[in-house]
Amino acid sequence: MVPIIATIRDALSGHLSQQKMTINQFAGQSGINSGTLSRLIHGQQPIAMNHLERITRAMNLPEDHFYSLYVEECFDHSPPTWRRLRPFLVRSAALGRLDCIEQVVQQLLEKLTYAPMLFEVAEGLFQEGQWQAAELLYKNVSESEKYQNSERLALCQYRLFRIALGDDQARNLQAAHIFECYLDRLDEADQLDGIKHLxxxxxxxxxxxxxxxxxxxxxxxxxxxxxxxxxxxxxxxxEKKTEKPLCFYIYYSHLMRASICEEHRDYSSALKFVNLYMDTSWIDNNDNEAKRTVVQFQEWGRANTLLYQVMSGKQEILTQYIEHISSQKDEIFVALSNILTSANRYSWNVDHVLEQFAAYIPYKTYATEFGGYNEQIITDQHTRFLIELAFYHLHNKRKEGINFILQSLESSARINNEGLIIKCVDLFEQFRHKADEDEKLHYKLLIREVQDSHEKKALYTPSFL
Incomplete structure (x- = not known):
């Protein structure tokens, strides 16, 4: 008959019996004092986290083997103490035991006094990149404080917004809408970083x-x-510090407004903003990070001064622009994307440019010397680049454009961008006669996947989206 193991103590006693070991022998094997071990077995002393780790290791079991039982140990067999629970939460996060974290949190948040401590653990996990576990804690702390109107609640929502951002643009929009309601409750430093991400x-x-x-x-x-x-x-x-030097946010505002003017094809206004983020006359900060920021925006300004001339139709500037960005390897894809847009707009032949920079066409996340491009922006831009590339090849009577339509359609579906999906469908139908049977089948399967995905998402997408 297999013994019923109700507690860690039962398991340990069973192990000693099965292995015919004495407490002293197991004490030597585990590194736990024999007196302490005896008290643990007889329920006279709570099992600390370091005891649990040593017992599990000495029994040659996976580290998280007793984690579910340890939750009961912390609440049912002894009064809960933060000295035991905090390291347990941290280790559970490291081992992916979100179920144990959920069990602990649900019991702790019956008392609001634990909310600040759980928030502190969540912040540590967030900084370490353990976002799944941090998300679980932030959500529970938010729920417990939803009527408190506190800065901690706003910070939870800010972190949840950051964690939620990914490839799915509809979900990004939902996350942004939710977070905006809490923006004004944040400290000014967090507000600036929150606005930047928004x-x-x-x-x-x-x-x-x-x-x-x-x-x-x-x-x-x-x-x-x-x-x-x-x-x-x-x-x-x-004073709480921002992620970047203050001058970054001023320059970044001008950079993004220039980019918005670019999207509206208002290149003269875009160049005015370029002058603003290249202006260093007001900078009096000798901080190294601030100096790096100035260098970053100076470089972008020089490149974009040429770019906006190219995009306004000045083909004679194209060679100069290509020479300028050729040495800036992490900037080449963005430049290539803009060159291709201009080529399609003005019917230029840029085969030599595509050939020169062929290695930069596959999707990558581009990290510059000064920091990475925003992943949501670059993913969206790469998806649009593929459809521009498809149009360019098809306009020049090249069949490979069909393959780029299919790549763009697949990427558009992944980021859930309905506008781009429609563009891909429209372009494919225009040039369907150039597609072979395999490409038509691939297209049909992608459309079916898009339809299935939209039907599923419609079940839970909020009405304001």
Whole structure:
């Protein structure tokens, strides 16, 4: 008859009996004092996290083998203590035991006094990149404080917004809508970073008015904060710091507004914004990070001054622009994308450019010397690039354009961009006669996947989307 194991103590006692080991022998094997081990077995002392780890290791079991039982140990067999629960939550996160975290959190949040401590653990996990576990904690803390109107609640929502961002543009929009309601409750430093991420989301979704308004808000808040710092003539040591130097947010506002003008084909206005983010006359900060930021925007300004001339139809600038960006390897894909858009708009032949930069056409996440491109923006741009590439080849009577339509359609479906899906479908139907039977079948399967995906998403997509 197999013994019923109700507790870790039962398992340990059974192991000793089965192996015919004494407490002293197991103490030597586990590294736990024999007196302590005896008290643990007889329920006279709670099992600490380091005891659990040593017992599990000595029994030659997976580290998380007793984790479900340990939740009961922490609540049913002894009073809960944060000294035991905190390391248990951290290790559960590291081992992917979200079920154990959920069990602990549900019991702890019956008392609101644990909310600040759980939030602190969530912040640590967030910084370490363990976002799944952090998300679970943030959601539970938010739920417990939903009527508190606290900064901690706003921070939870900010972190949940960051965690939610991914390839699915509809879900990104939903996350942005939810987070915006909490933006004003954040500390100014978090507000600036929150606005920056919101600008990126709305820009990737082509919601230009919304992105422009937020960019202006970012400029206003960053400028005000800069003035206050100058007036105090010192850095506020107790002041929460932004992810980037303050000058970054001012320059980034101008950069994004220039990009929005670019999307509206208003290149003269875009160049005015370029001049603003290349202006260094007001910079008086000798901080190394600030210096790097100035160099970053100076480089982007020089490149974009040439780019906006190219995009306004000045083909004679194209060679100069290509020479400029050729040495900036992490900038080449973005430049190539803009060159191709211009080529399609003005019927230029850019075969030599596509051949020169063929290695930069497959999708990659581009991390520059000064930091990575926003992933949502670059994924959206690469999907659009594929359809521009398809049009370019088909316009030049090249059958390989069909393959690029299919690649763009697949990517459009993955990021859930209905506008791009429609463009791909429209272009494929225009040139269906050029597709072979395999390509037609691939297209049919992709359309079926899109339809199935939309039917599933319609079941839970909020009405405001």
């Amino acid at each position: 600008v990126n989301v709305y820009f990737s979704l082509h919601k230009w008015d919304k992105a422009d308004k937020l960019a202006q808000d970012m400029l206003h808040l960053a400028t005000l904060r800069c003035k206050l710092q100058r007036q105090s003539n010192r850095r506020q040591n107790d």
